[in-house]
Amino acid sequence: MHLNSHNNTEAEFEGNTVEEAISKAERTLGLLRENMEIKIVCEEKRGLFGMVGSKQAKIRVVVKM
Numbered sequence: 001m002h003l004n005s006h007n008n009t010e011a012e013f014e015g016n017t018v019e020e021a022i023s024k025a026e027r028t029l030g031l032l033r034e035n036m037e038i039k040i041v042c043e044e045k046r047g048l049f050g051m052v053g054s055k056q057a058k059i060r061v062v063v064k065m
Contacts, residue, residue, distance in 0.1 A: 009062060013028070015044075021058065029063065037061070039061075039062075
């Protein structure tokens with residue numbers, strides 16, 4: 001998780017999939033996804049045979065007030 005230094009109600013999370021990143025955000029922030037605005041920064045990418053070149057999914061979460 002990376003918190004935005006200008007606004008502590010915004011954070012980034014990574015996971016093997018977008019769904020995993022959202023679950024991490026829910027657990028870490030103690031919120032349901034209905035209380036978060038979720039933006040997909042990048043989706044996961046699989047490398048050859050799931051190894052070289054793979055990249056995790058990243059989301060940006062803004063807590064709804």
